[in-house]
Amino acid sequence: MAIDLSETLVIGISATALFDLSVADGVFNQQRKNDPDSAMEHYRRYMLENESQPLPDGTGMPLVKALLALNDHKKADDPQPIVEVVVISRNSPETGYRVLKEIRRRGLNITRSAFTAGEAVTHYLDAFYVDLFLTTNEDDAQRVIDTNQCAAAVMRPPPTQAFQCTETQVRFAFDGDAVIFDDTSELINQTHGLDAFHQSEDERQDIPLEPGPHAKLLIKLSKIQERLPGRIEYSPVRIALITARNSPAEMRVIKTLRNWGVYVDEIFFLGGLQKARFLKAFNPHIFFDDQDAHLDPAASDVPSAKVLYRSTSALNAVMHDKIRQKNKSQPD
Known part of the structure; x- marks a missing residue:
């Protein structure tokens, strides 16, 4: 029987909003300046070579961890999760492996994901029942806002000052x-x-x-x-x-x-x-x-x-x- 997430708060988040991938993005952008034809292959090789290296938090990580913890409050007779987080990324499945590996390393209860290899991710938000889409890609966010699919926002870089968020709310x-x-x-x-x-x-x-x-x-x-x-x-x-x-x-x-x-x-x-x-x-x-x-x-x-x-x-x-x-x- 198909799962219905219509009563669940579903957060769609890009890999670059969940994790700080600014170094990897810098590698890709620099190579694109030097040799556009080889930029994707260069990026793929970089991600494969570094896929065992931990990724730092992106701006959305504190929110995701706190939201996932809300499922601990779910009543025993409530069949639906309170919150579901879905990673929806323009990475390819191959380069996205590093993202999935980091999710497992951290023990985050994120079980659903989509990797589109550069294609727009916004086509899949309705299918995932997404209520809020967080991304670092302004074009994707604009497309969501223009079509009124769901709430969307472009994440700023992580705070530069030490950020200590409450863990009880x-x-x-x-x-x-x-x-x-x-x-x-x-x-x-x-x-x-x-x-x-x-x-x-x-x-x-x-x-x-x-x-x-x-x-x-x-x-x-x-x-x-x-x-x-x-x-x-x-x-x-x-x-x-x-x-x-x-x-x-x-x-x-x-x-x-x-x-x-x-x-x-x-x-x-x-x-x-x-x-x-x-x-x-x-x-x-x-x-x-x-x-x-x-x-x-x-x-x-x-x-x-x-x-x-x-x-x-x-x-x-x-x-x-x-x-x-x-x-x-x-x-x-």
């Missing part, structure tokens, strides 16, 4: 607009200014915000909390919403979450304060945001990932135009 930190919620409100902020944004949100506080690219993930996490033992306030899954919004734009957020039936443990309405300061205190296993201005200072302290805009989004065009204008204004 899995901690998620989400931005609000353009991540949990759609980008309509943020578009007003970017095109008409903060005052217009505040007025619009206050006037529409009784109208729920539309779901954003990570809304389904948040709702799935809320359902996972219900499957776990104990009161939800003491759940081994803890969720924080960390947003640049402040009053009078805060009420619409809380009313929207109520409308969705979603429980969030902590909300921070920061009104322009740097998110990194609060993230360092909350200490999440992963932080999702759409703007580099928030991700850059946070990524040195906590695992962080960028949520891309849809290619056809008006906000995407506005933000790219602002970047171009900023680059033009800078001296050569």
Whole structure:
């Protein structure tokens, strides 16, 4: 009988998000500069020669280990795992052997994987029931966002500062607009200014915000909390919403979450304060945001990932135009 993972939180993760393969990638990229025709063979040989060497943690490793530990809380009469992690990689099966060997060496309970030898991996996310796809490949993440298959994010490099995560909880930190919620409100902020944004949100506080690219993930996490033992306030899954919004734009957020039936443990309405300061205190296993201005200072302290805009989004065009204008204004 086929296995159904529809009630399980399924994380799809690339090999480069799970492990730090930056040295191997550097070998491939350098050879591609020198001799593109031989780059793949050179990379294959490097991976074979080093397949017994341990791989360091990638940015997604703390999250994966903490999520897999949630299965220890599964009730005896619950037939489905709480969490499933699937490695979905552009490596070939041959070069992916090193990844599989490292998974076994670490004793990670990851039993499913796919290696596509350079082909896009996004075709297989639905087949694996993936709720969240974590990758270092921006093209793959963009394809997922554009097709609305599932939540997706581009992982930043691992934190440069010592990162000590709690082992008794899995901690998620989400931005609000353009991540949990759609980008309509943020578009007003970017095109008409903060005052217009505040007025619009206050006037529409009784109208729920539309779901954003990570809304389904948040709702799935809320359902996972219900499957776990104990009161939800003491759940081994803890969720924080960390947003640049402040009053009078805060009420619409809380009313929207109520409308969705979603429980969030902590909300921070920061009104322009740097998110990194609060993230360092909350200490999440992963932080999702759409703007580099928030991700850059946070990524040195906590695992962080960028949520891309849809290619056809008006906000995407506005933000790219602002970047171009900023680059033009800078001296050569």
